[in-house]
Amino acid sequence: MAKIIYTHTDEAPLLATYSFLPIVQAYAGKAGVDIETRDISLSGRILAQFGLVDDALAELGDLAKTPEANIIKLPNVSASVPQLKAAVKELQEQGFELPDYPENPQSDEDKATRAKYGKAMGSAVNPVLREGNSDRRAPLSVKNYAKTHPHRMGKWSPDSKTNVATMGKDDFRSNEQSVVIPSDDTLTIKHVATDGTETVLKDGLKVLAGEVVDGTFMDVAALRRFLTEQIARAKADDVLFSVHLKATMMKVSDPIIFGHVVQAFFPTLFEQYGEQLAAAGISPNDGLGGLLGAVAALPEGDAIKAAVTAGLADGPAMAMVDSDKGITNLHVPSDVIIDASMPAMIRGGGHMWGPDGNEADTLAVIPDSSYAGVYQATIDDCRTHGALDPSTMGSVPNVGLMAQAAEEYGSHDKTFEAPSAGTIQVVNSAGEVLISHDVQPGDIWRACQTKDAPIRDWVKLAVTRARASSTPAVFWLDETRAHDANLIAKVNEYLPEHDTDGLTIEIMAPAAATTYSLERIRKGEDTISVTGNVLRDYNTDLFPILELGTSAKMLSVVPLMNGGGLFETGAGGSAPKHVQQLVKENYLRWDSLGEFFALVPSLELYAEQAGTPGAKVLADALDRATGTFLNEDKSPTRKLGGIDNRGSHFYLALYWAQELAAQTEDADLAAAFKPLADKLAADEKTIVDELIAVQGSPADIGGYYRPDDAKADAVMRPSATLNAALASLA
Ligand SMILES: NC(=O)C1=CN([C@@H]2O[C@H](COP(=O)(O)OP(=O)(O)OC[C@H]3O[C@@H](n4cnc5c(N)ncnc54)[C@H](OP(=O)(O)O)[C@@H]3O)[C@@H](O)[C@H]2O)C=CC1
Numbered sequence: 001m002a003k004i005i006y007t008h009t010d011e012a013p014l015l016a017t018y019s020f021l022p023i024v025q026a027y028a029g030k031a032g033v034d035i036e037t038r039d040i041s042l043s044g045r046i047l048a049q050f051g052l053v054d055d056a057l058a059e060l061g062d063l064a065k066t067p068e069a070n071i072i073k074l075p076n077v078s079a080s081v082p083q084l085k086a087a088v089k090e091l092q093e094q095g096f097e098l099p100d101y102p103e104n105p106q107s108d109e110d111k112a113t114r115a116k117y118g119k120a121m122g123s124a125v126n127p128v129l130r131e132g133n134s135d136r137r138a139p140l141s142v143k144n145y146a147k148t149h150p151h152r153m154g155k156w157s158p159d160s161k162t163n164v165a166t167m168g169k170d171d172f173r174s175n176e177q178s179v180v181i182p183s184d185d186t187l188t189i190k191h192v193a194t195d196g197t198e199t200v201l202k203d204g205l206k207v208l209a210g211e212v213v214d215g216t217f218m219d220v221a222a223l224r225r226f227l228t229e230q231i232a233r234a235k236a237d238d239v240l241f242s243v244h245l246k247a248t249m250m251k252v253s254d255p256i257i258f259g260h261v262v263q264a265f266f267p268t269l270f271e272q273y274g275e276q277l278a279a280a281g282i283s284p285n286d287g288l289g290g291l292l293g294a295v296a297a298l299p300e301g302d303a304i305k306a307a308v309t310a311g312l313a314d315g316p317a318m319a320m321v322d323s324d325k326g327i328t329n330l331h332v333p334s335d336v337i338i339d340a341s342m343p344a345m346i347r348g349g350g351h352m353w354g355p356d357g358n359e360a361d362t363l364a365v366i367p368d369s370s371y372a373g374v375y376q377a378t379i380d381d382c383r384t385h386g387a388l389d390p391s392t393m394g395s396v397p398n399v400g401l402m403a404q405a406a407e408e409y410g411s412h413d414k415t416f417e418a419p420s421a422g423t424i425q426v427v428n429s430a431g432e433v434l435i436s437h438d439v440q441p442g443d444i445w446r447a448c449q450t451k452d453a454p455i456r457d458w459v460k461l462a463v464t465r466a467r468a469s470s471t472p473a474v475f476w477l478d479e480t481r482a483h484d485a486n487l488i489a490k491v492n493e494y495l496p497e498h499d500t501d502g503l504t505i506e507i508m509a510p511a512a513a514t515t516y517s518l519e520r521i522r523k524g525e526d527t528i529s530v531t532g533n534v535l536r537d538y539n540t541d542l543f544p545i546l547e548l549g550t551s552a553k554m555l556s557v558v559p560l561m562n563g564g565g566l567f568e569t570g571a572g573g574s575a576p577k578h579v580q581q582l583v584k585e586n587y588l589r590w591d592s593l594g595e596f597f598a599l600v601p602s603l604e605l606y607a608e609q610a611g612t613p614g615a616k617v618l619a620d621a622l623d624r625a626t627g628t629f630l631n632e633d634k635s636p637t638r639k640l641g642g643i644d645n646r647g648s649h650f651y652l653a654l655y656w657a658q659e660l661a662a663q664t665e666d667a668d669l670a671a672a673f674k675p676l677a678d679k680l681a682a683d684e685k686t687i688v689d690e691l692i693a694v695q696g697s698p699a700d701i702g703g704y705y706r707p708d709d710a711k712a713d714a715v716m717r718p719s720a721t722l723n724a725a726l727a728s729l730a
């Protein structure tokens with residue numbers, strides 16, 4: 001039977017779900033629409049690994065490969081090691097029998113435990129559910145809203161010293177080799193040491209005809225030299241030092257790179273105490289936060305802490321995540337995530353927060369040069385022309401190649417630290433070496449795959465979007481990069497399969513495409529960015545954050561390749577700082593527009609899947625209600641005393657009920673919603689007062705990673721009047 005799956009995730013979106021889902025289920029129930037939840041939160045994933053709950057993620061992964069799929073996917077935590085450990089601790093305290101995270105697994109049992117935790121960690125959800133390519137854009141109503149209610153933009157000075165630092169050689173981009181596989185095959189990745197000893201790193205790697213396979217590596221000696229230089233440069237230029245990685249989604253390579261940054265920033269600390277830290281299982285990859293916490297138990301603990309303090313005083317001022325609490329850019333690998341951190345910095349006039357609590361220019365270190373140029377081009381543009389103007393600027397929607405774990409974001413199981421000097425090779429079943437790199441110990445080598453069918457589908461989606469919105473489309477591909485050169489050949493092969501008459505479709509390298517799109521955006525013109533998976537991630541935060549202030553207001557649709565739909569809510573993450581605010585003062589700033597937008601196409605799809613016309617009536621009414629919601633400006637106010645997330649849900653419920661009562665397509669539905677619409681309108685003041693009355697004092701939700709349902713429900717549904725009105729629908 002058809003159903004909509006609404007995912008139960010983490011942090012702010014989960015809290016919002018406690019308030020919003022009861023409304024959705026009450027309304028949907030009236031139209032015969034079945035909505036169920038599945039728990040794909042970090043805590044749910046951990047428990048599933050140990051057989052303590054059903055594996056909902058695996059179930060949804062299978063579902064996403066079928067035409068029956070209709071999934072609303074809210075953002076979820078992609079956990080770093082420190083987050084994973086915190087979640088395990090919380091679950092243990094809640095009484096779940098879970099083993100500790102093995103720091104330094106030696107026994108087979110510990111290795112198996114570590115592997116299970118590895119599966120729950122990092123970006124564990126998205127690659128499994130994303131069985132289609134990505135279509136992310138600002139709906140017209142949102143773009144118009146942003147133009148009439150422009151958000152605050154920081155001022156850009158022509159003297160800004162903010163810049164990006166990137167390696168440009170000896171990195172993943174420069175070392176990349178790429179091949180197109182001629183026929184279905186099985187590959188092996190192996191390491192051949194200088195003495196000839198062969199170690200299989202991965203075998204049984206199935207590939208299909210037409211698939212693009214890349215191999216590349218980061219030269220770690222060059223990385224360390226580069227980092228040392230940039231630390232000196234930031235100090236010499238008197239700017240903040242910051243590093244921007246994606247340690248969550250690139251869950252194997254980027255924590256290692258992060259660890260090299262920590263070591264480069266504190267060279268004497270690691271010279272003096274590196275061995276003791278390693279022996280105690282304390283890894284720089286987990287950041288300063290974990291290190292400072294763990295060293296307390298060591299005899300050298302105080303000396304190590306003093307060395308950290310000295311290192312911070314010695315080096316350039318470090319960009320801060322929270323200067324009040326002393327949390328630096330290097331404390332937690334998942335605190336500064338490039339897709340959100342770079343746009344926020346650019347939106348703020350090229351500033352990050354310094355240790356003194358003041359904003360300052362920064363050197364943004366992005367070691368690999370594959371995509372760093374996009375940010376440098378944006379910074380250069382703002383330095384020359386000043387901040388962008390949200391009240392006039394155009395838009396850059398994105399069509400992203402994402403299906404079947406395309407490109408770098410599918411590299412986790414094919415990323416290795418070279419065990420010793422030698423070569424790492426990709427070999428086909430006939431024994432031919434397809435890719436080969438000379439490596440030194442510690443070099444970070446990775447392979448990734450991009451299947452042909454998703455590429456074909458992506459080209460089609462690009463043409464479809466260009467046609468539907470009469471907007472030029474640019475493929476952000478660089479002919480001088482190995483992988484991109486293979487993609488360009490395929491794009492040129494597949495474009496003629498479509499009617500492109502009258503459309504503008506171009507191919508440009510990422511930095512040039514950035515400049516081109518920014519030139520157009522400043523004239524109020526739109527340009528679709530058609531990108532690979534990583535730039536999909538980066539661009540769908542970069543442009544929305546500049547255009548709309550946040551990526552929360554984005555429509556994010558994944559038409560699944562086998563039919564069915566995955567509807568993501570917004571393009572951002574799970575906003576951890578919003579949870580802290582809720583717990584501290586019972587105020588939730590989360591903006592659920594992304595959820596509202598996702599629900600419309602999901603209901604439309606349900607109408608088709610289930611043959612339930614009422615679902616389409618619900619969708620149309622919701623679409624109009626969302627328009628009113630924007631016109632009436634009912635998003636959370638961001639200030640205590642105004643409506644927050646819960647208040648905005650009430651207004652959506654009111655407008656949606658009014659639209660349902662007013663429509664004439666389905667008289668039964670109109671009749672069913674008329675009393676509710678009247679009641680909600682009559683009780684508006686009472687309900688808003690009840691919702692606002694709870695603000696200002698701490699809230700107890702009974703857990704961070706696994707809130708207590710009853711407690712979270714009580715906190716997120718504090719209006720007895722609203723609750724009773726909703727119950728009256730049943
Ligand atoms: N699709 C997914 O599942 C994604 C998951 N993540 C995960 O989310 C977590 C946090 O990541 P992080 O990089 O901090 O990114 P977030 O997008 O969670 O947070 C960055 C900032 O974006 C703004 N923001 C995002 N969404 C909303 C919203 N709906 N309403 C209001 N403001 C919003 C807030 O900033 P401001 O004050 O500037 O408005 C927020 O502090 C990580 O675990 C990460 O892995 C991240 C991205 C996508």
Ligand SMILES: O=C(O)CCC(=O)C(=O)O
Binds near residue numbers: 122124249571
């Ligand atoms: O899966 C993740 O960790 C993050 C996903 C993300 O940032 C995105 O898709 O935009």
Ligand SMILES: [Mg+2]
Binds near residue numbers: 571
């Ligand atoms: Mg992203």
